[in-house]
Amino acid sequence: MHSIRSKKILAPGINEIEIDAFEIAQKAKAGQFVIVIADEKGERIPLTLAGWNPKNGTIKLIFQEVGHSTKTLAQLKLGDNIHAILGPLGKPTEIKNVGTVVCIGGGVGIAEVYPVSRAFKNEGNEVIGIIGSRSKDLIFLEKEMKDTCDQLYVTTDDGSYGQKGLVTEVLNKLFQAHKHIDVVYAIGPVPMMAAVAEYTRPLKIKTIVNLNPIMVDATGMCGACRVTVGGKTYFGCVDGPEFDGHLVDFKELRSRLNLFKEQEECLNKRCPSKNLKNG
Numbered sequence: 070m071h072s073i074r075s076k077k078i079l080a081p082g083i084n085e086i087e088i089d090a091f092e093i094a095q096k097a098k099a100g101q102f103v104i105v106i107a108d109e110k111g112e113r114i115p116l117t118l119a120g121w122n123p124k125n126g127t128i129k130l131i132f133q134e135v136g137h138s139t140k141t142l143a144q145l146k147l148g149d150n151i152h153a154i155l156g157p158l159g160k161p162t163e164i165k166n167v168g169t170v171v172c173i174g175g176g177v178g179i180a181e182v183y184p185v186s187r188a189f190k191n192e193g194n195e196v197i198g199i200i201g202s203r204s205k206d207l208i209f210l211e212k213e214m215k216d217t218c219d220q221l222y223v224t225t226d227d228g229s230y231g232q233k234g235l236v237t238e239v240l241n242k243l244f245q246a247h248k249h250i251d252v253v254y255a256i257g258p259v260p261m262m263a264a265v266a267e268y269t270r271p272l273k274i275k276t277i278v279n280l281n282p283i284m285v286d287a288t289g290m291c292g293a294c295r296v297t298v299g300g301k302t303y304f305g306c307v308d309g310p311e312f313d314g315h316l317v318d319f320k321e322l323r324s325r326l327n328l329f330k331e332q333e334e335c336l337n338k339r340c341p342s343k344n345l346k347n348g
Contacts, residue, residue: 071151074127079209080202082134083177084143085119091126093118093156099164099188100181100279100311103156104287105130107142111152114138115284115306117181118157128154131180131209158287159310162277164188168251169195171243172218173236173265175257176202181279182256183210187217189254195219197250199239201257205230237264250274255314259323266314276314280305283325297321 075087093103102117120129134140145151162185170189174182179200190196198218202208203226215221222239223231232239236257243250255265256279269276282294282305294305297318303309 071154073145073147073149073151076145076147079131080207083131083207083209084134085129085131085180086142086145087127087129088151088154089126090128090154090156093154094121094123094126094128097121097128097157098161099184100162101157101159102310103128103130103154103158104284105142105151106153107138107145108152111141112138113155113285113287114142115158115281115287117279118184119180120184131177133177155287158306160308162188162254162311164192166193169197169249170252170254171197171199171240171250173199173201173240173253173255173257173261175200175236175255175261176207178255178257178261178279179208179210179214182254183213183217185254185256186214190217190219197243197248198222199224199236201225201231201236201261203227235264236261237268240265240268244268244272252277253314255279259319259326262314262317263319266317266319270315277311278314278317279311280309280317280322281326282322296325 072089073086077085079085097118102115104113105116106113116130116132119131132139134143172182172186186196186198196218198214198221201224205225224234224236225231253269253274253276255262262278266276280296282296284306285291285293287306289304289307295302296305298312299316
């Protein structure tokens with residue numbers, strides 16, 4: 070049984086839960102994710118692995134309450150059982166000693182960039198972290214990132230904490246200071262990842278982005294998570310979730326993420342099922 074061992078609120082609408090998942094904890098690696106079904110009637114939702122403890126046989130998930138399924142998951146209490154968890158899924162981050170790595174996390178993407186930053190640091194890299202959110206109350210894992218990174222920059226859109234502005238502004242300052250950077254890793258809102266890729270493109274700096282396409286089965290069978298990278302179609306669940314940011318069709322990704330926006334809004338408002346369109 071996948072019982073909830075611990076639960077806490079990291080920021081408004083952002084939850085962390087530690088779950089019994091022995092087999093997953095033994096195999097998990099940075100960059101991978103799991104599929105979670107909260108209850109018997111729940112849908113399959115992909116959540117990035119924010120941490121794992123092979124000795125205790127537990128995994129940590131950090132998620133934001135956005136739609137019906139994540140809100141249902143957030144309502145579970147300490148000791149409750151999650152109906153099903155599948156994983157670890159996706160290709161793990163390619164971790165090796167490359168020199169200097171800038172790891173960028175925007176919004177709830179901070180949860181995923183932390184284990185990746187830690188893995189790069191453990192491999193002997195210089196790691197520069199940049200995390201950002203809309204406001205101070207939405208910043209989390211700052212201490213953990215400080216302990217992992219050689220340097221950490223924090224940004225907020227409203228200037229309530231750290232540097233006012235976007236994570237890309239810090240990245241631009243690093244470039245202007247002629248800081249040598251070998252790899253940039255980014256995860257967060259699609260516009261943020263697209264902007265990071267555009268900053269690094271003319272400098273020809275390898276840029277890896279962790280995509281969040283719509284997923285259903287997460288085994289490469291349904292095709293819901295297809296993304297276009299370098300003009301070719303890939304499945305985010307088995308070919309990714311990480312891809313070359315300079316080759317990703319972000320415009321298409323944004324469009325596909327909005328496919329079921331109307332249905333999700335109806336669920337959040339508890340609309341009758343007969344009003345939902347097929348799709």
